[in-house]
Amino acid sequence: MNILAITEQRDNKFKKSAFEVVRSARTIADQTGGDVISLVIGDQVQAIAGELAGYGATKIVVVQQPTLAKYSSTAYAKVIAETATQLHANVLLLSATAMGKDAAPRVAVKLDAGLASDCTALKVDGGDIIATRPVYAGKALTEIKIYSAIKIFTLRPNVFPTGTSTGISGVVEILDIPLVESDFATRAVETSQASGKLDVAEADIIVTGGRGMKSTENFKLIEDLAGVLDGAVGASRAVVDAGWRPHTEQVGQTGKTVSPTLYIAVAVSGSIQHIAGMSSSKYIVAINKDKDAPIFQIADYGIVADAFDIVPALTLETKKLLGK
Amino acid sequence: MKLAVCINHVADTASKISIASDGKNIDKTGVTFILNPYDEYALEECLRLKEKNTGEVVAISLGGDAHKETLRKALAMGIDKAVLIKDDSPRDSFAVAKALADELKDISADVIFFGKQSIDSDGAAVGTMVAEMLGLPSISAVIKLEIVNGTVIAEREIEGGKENVQTTLPAVFTAQKGLNEPRYPSLKGIMAAKSKPIEEKIPKPSEVKVEVLSMRKPPSKNAGKIVGTDVSAVPELVRLLHEEAKVI
Numbered sequence: 001m002n003i004l005a006i007t008e009q010r011d012n013k014f015k016k017s018a019f020e021v022v023r024s025a026r027t028i029a030d031q032t033g034g035d036v037i038s039l040v041i042g043d044q045v046q047a048i049a050g051e052l053a054g055y056g057a058t059k060i061v062v063v064q065q066p067t068l069a070k071y072s073s074t075a076y077a078k079v080i081a082e083t084a085t086q087l088h089a090n091v092l093l094l095s096a097t098a099m100g101k102d103a104a105p106r107v108a109v110k111l112d113a114g115l116a117s118d119c120t121a122l123k124v125d126g127g128d129i130i131a132t133r134p135v136y137a138g139k140a141l142t143e144i145k146i147y148s149a150i151k152i153f154t155l156r157p158n159v160f161p162t163g164t165s166t167g168i169s170g171v172v173e174i175l176d177i178p179l180v181e182s183d184f185a186t187r188a189v190e191t192s193q194a195s196g197k198l199d200v201a202e203a204d205i206i207v208t209g210g211r212g213m214k215s216t217e218n219f220k221l222i223e224d225l226a227g228v229l230d231g232a233v234g235a236s237r238a239v240v241d242a243g244w245r246p247h248t249e250q251v252g253q254t255g256k257t258v259s260p261t262l263y264i265a266v267a268v269s270g271s272i273q274h275i276a277g278m279s280s281s282k283y284i285v286a287i288n289k290d291k292d293a294p295i296f297q298i299a300d301y302g303i304v305a306d307a308f309d310i311v312p313a314l315t316l317e318t319k320k321l322l323g324k
Numbered sequence: 325m326k327l328a329v330c331i332n333h334v335a336d337t338a339s340k341i342s343i344a345s346d347g348k349n350i351d352k353t354g355v356t357f358i359l360n361p362y363d364e365y366a367l368e369e370c371l372r373l374k375e376k377n378t379g380e381v382v383a384i385s386l387g388g389d390a391h392k393e394t395l396r397k398a399l400a401m402g403i404d405k406a407v408l409i410k411d412d413s414p415r416d417s418f419a420v421a422k423a424l425a426d427e428l429k430d431i432s433a434d435v436i437f438f439g440k441q442s443i444d445s446d447g448a449a450v451g452t453m454v455a456e457m458l459g460l461p462s463i464s465a466v467i468k469l470e471i472v473n474g475t476v477i478a479e480r481e482i483e484g485g486k487e488n489v490q491t492t493l494p495a496v497f498t499a500q501k502g503l504n505e506p507r508y509p510s511l512k513g514i515m516a517a518k519s520k521p522i523e524e525k526i527p528k529p530s531e532v533k534v535e536v537l538s539m540r541k542p543p544s545k546n547a548g549k550i551v552g553t554d555v556s557a558v559p560e561l562v563r564l565l566h567e568e569a570k571v572i
Contacts, residue, residue, distance in 0.1 A: 015483075071487070073452070073462060098482040102464045105452035108418060114533030115417055117447045130537070135445050139341040140350065140539050148533040185461035186491040189477075193485030202483055205571070229572060240501075247467075247502040248481055253337045253443055254361050254501055262571040273337040279545055283569045285561065291550075300548035301564055303557050313558040318572060321562055 001034035001127075004089035006080055007052060008099050009042055010191070016202065017095035017157040019055050024122060024160045025093050026056025026168075031124040034090075037061055038170065039083050041076055043069035049172045055162065057170040061087070063177050071099055072187040077106035079177050084111060084150070086175070091129065096154040097201075104154050114146035117154045120259075120280075129153070137253035137276040157202050159259055198232040200249055205231030205262045208251055208278075211238040212267025212288065212307060219245060221311045222266060228318050234258070234278075236268050252277035267307040270295030287311065325379035327370040328433035329403070330424050330451070331363040333387055333394040334444045341541070348536050350444075359394045362439025365499035368506040369469060370437050371402050377471075380404045382431060386423050388412030392522055399517035400509030406522045416534035417445075421453035423527040429458060433494065434474075440465045440498040448498075455496035462496040463489045467503050 005025040007018035025036040038057035040049050042064055049060045063079050080103060084092055092107065094100035096118040108115040120141075121132035131153055133142050146152075200206055207226040209219055219233070226233045235245035237252050251258055253273035263281035268274065270286070270293055278284070279298050286299035289306045296302045303310055318324075335341070336356040344351040359367075370381045383398040385391040386409040395406040409423055428436060436458075438451030448464075455462035467486070468479035474493045479486050481500055509517070551557045551564065565572045 010482075073464075073489075077456070098465060098480065098487075101448050102452060102462075105417070105421075105449040106456040106462075108449070109421075109453050109456035115447075115449055115453075116534055117417070117449055133446075134542070135539070136335065136339075136341050136350070137337075137443065137446065138542060139339075140343065141542050142348075142539045143537045144534055145537055146534050186463060186489060186495075188487045189490045190488040191482070191485060192487075193482075197484045199483035247500070248484075250501070257446075262565070262569070271338070272340060280542065283565070283571050284545070284548075285565070296550070297547045298545040300569065301561055302548065302550045303561060304550055304553045305555065305557070309555050310558060313555045314561065317558050317562045321566060321572065 001029070001032045001091060002087065002089045003029055003034060003036050003091045003093060004084050004087065005036060005038045005057065006092065006094045007038050007040050008095055008097060009040065009045060009048065012042060012045060012048055014048060014051055015095065015097065016162065017097060018052070019162040020157065020160040021093045021095055021155055022052055022055040022057050023163045024155060026166060028091070028122060028124055028129060032127065035059065037087055037089065039063065039080065041068055041079050046172065046174065053169045054165040056166045056168055058168060060170040060172045061175045062172060063175050065179070067179065067184060070188040070191060072184050073102050073106060074185045075179055075183045076103050077110060078179065078183050080107045081110035082177050083175060090150055092150070092152045094152070094154045096156050100154050104152055108152050111150045112148060113150035113152045114148040115152045116144050116146060118156050119153050120156050120159050122153060134257065137273065138257050138280060139276045200232045200234045200251060200258055201256045203232035204260050205229045206234045206258060206260045207231055207264045207266065208234030208236065208268055209239060209266050210236040210268030213239065216244040225264070225311055225315045228315055228322065228324060236274055265295050266311055268295055269293045325373060325377040325435065326431070326433045327373055327379060327381045327435045327437070328384060328428055328431050329363070329366050329370045329381060329437040330384050331367060331394055331398055332360040332442045333357050333385065333391040334360045334442055337361070337443065343539050343541060348539050357390060357393070359397050360439050360442050362441060362443070362499055362501065364506040365501060365503045366437035366439050367398055367401060367403070368504045369499060370435065372504065373435060373471070382407060384409065384424060384427055386411060386420055386527070395522050396517045397509060399520050400513040401507060402513060406520070408522050408524050409527050410524050411527050414532065415530065416532050417447040417449040417453060419530040419532050421450045421457060422530045424450065425454045425457035426528060427525065428454060435493060436496045438496070438498045440500045451496055451498040460494055460496050461491040463491060464498040465500040466497050467500050469497065469503065
């Protein structure tokens with residue numbers, strides 16, 4: 001079984017999820033045998049390819065040209081599918097990120113492959129890979145199996161370990177995949193990223209504010225606490241629908257499903273759709289003045305009090321602890 | 325402008341989920357089904373494009389008779405034609421995309437819209453698969469769309485930012501929350517929708533590549549410790565997070 005781990009970089013910096021897919025490919029290959037090949041796509045990405053060494057790839061394939069500097073759904077899908085064909089890959093792993101979720105379905109059609117999206121666990125059973133996929137935003141979990149000759153899995157970011165060095169030093173190779181103008185039917189022309197802003201889907205610590213925060217301005221308290229913890233700000237659906245925070249921060253069934261190490265829910269009551277999106281967090285803290293709020297039923301630690309009293313004190317106390 | 329929108333009929337976000345006796349599906353008893361929320365944004369965008377450019381909106385749904393309810397809602401909101409591809413056998417994303425692509429191939433729409441994902445299976449794959457099957461460009465998770473003389477600039481969400489993506493029509497789009505504010509069907513629309521026809525079609529059988537072996541509820545979390553009821557609990561909370569949970 002040859003596994004192709006497609007790694008994601010933006011502005012020639014690997015996403016953490018890139019290391020997660022390579023490491024996951026290694027974990028599978030250790031049980032099934034076969035090679036782990038990492039693929040890096042972009043412009044002048046050869047310079048960073050070496051960073052993947054140690055995570056378990058026996059070969060690191062680089063496909064680079066100036067037109068690949070920014071993501072193109074059509075061109076990237078072609079590069080991935082052709083690389084998989086040329087290197088005889090039977091299993092493809094991508095991250096379930098904005099890029100991976102967009103490229104994987106196209107690659108699946110090109111390779112006539114079954115696709116399992118947003119997996120949270122992979123295990124080897126005999127010669128098969130059995131994947132765990134949350135459905136209904138995490139209200140239920142499925143175990144699935146792919147029957148096609150080529151199988152594609154996208155992995156939820158921040159769930160799979162990157163592990164320690166394997167001692168395997170992958171060889172970097174350049175692969176030339178000829179592309180023509182028509183391969184770029186869809187292309188990103190501009191990418192804007194708020195500098196240093198952490199996305200809820202990628203954060204280890206999330207501080208979420210709910211309806212009880214009462215206004216946009218009051219989210220300053222949430223931002224301060226998230227800042228001290230190097231975490232991301234999350235928002236409940238009510239908050240987003242009220243226009244207090246952008247939809248990118250929404251956690252829950254019509255927002256993002258997250259599983260950080262620490263999730264602090266501030267003035268969030270805990271509706272079914274919200275809990276579905278965050279209940280797989282490792283530790284949950286709830287701060288709410290309503291002792292009957294459903295969020296307390298899944299919280300590891302709770303404080304039943306007014307968020308406006310607790311959050312500033314918590315920020316201060318955390319600052320003290322961390323020496324900030 | 326010819327517009328097509330693919331819509332799904334799914335369990336409401338407020339639903340509690342329990343597992344059916346086959347251990348592979350949800351138990352539908354007592355569950356309210358709605359138009360998939362992301363498809364509602366897709367539908368609204370098609371209606372707005374029609375109002376701006378004139379044309380026709382066709383809505384397509386793949387599923388059993390229950391999906392007619394969702395197609396009626398689409399009719400009430402203002403679409404021109406409803407098509408039910410009648411098949412409620414288990415299908416993976418690939419097989420769903422195949423059935424929809426077969427139907428869309430004959431429609432030759434300028435704009436094909438999907439919701440970015442169905443909130444049941446959460447695969448987020450069907451729209452982009454259909455684009456590849458039809459040889460069309462696509463932009464997924466769109467939060468802003470501008471079309472001028474067949475040239476498209478769309479904004480899509482990426483981690484921690486946004487991406488402006490360019491393409492040309494015909495093209496496939498998948499809608500993310502934030503694209504627009506969907507309208508409510510008018511009473512007149514609801515009344516008129518009752519008598520409008522829903523065309524029924526039978527899809528070709530399609531091979532399923534991904535099988536669900538089992539479905540289960542996630543491990544339930546138990547309520548933990550209430551650390552306190554006023555600000556004096558804060559130092560203890562920080563201590564627990566630092567020493568017991570070791571997360572800060």
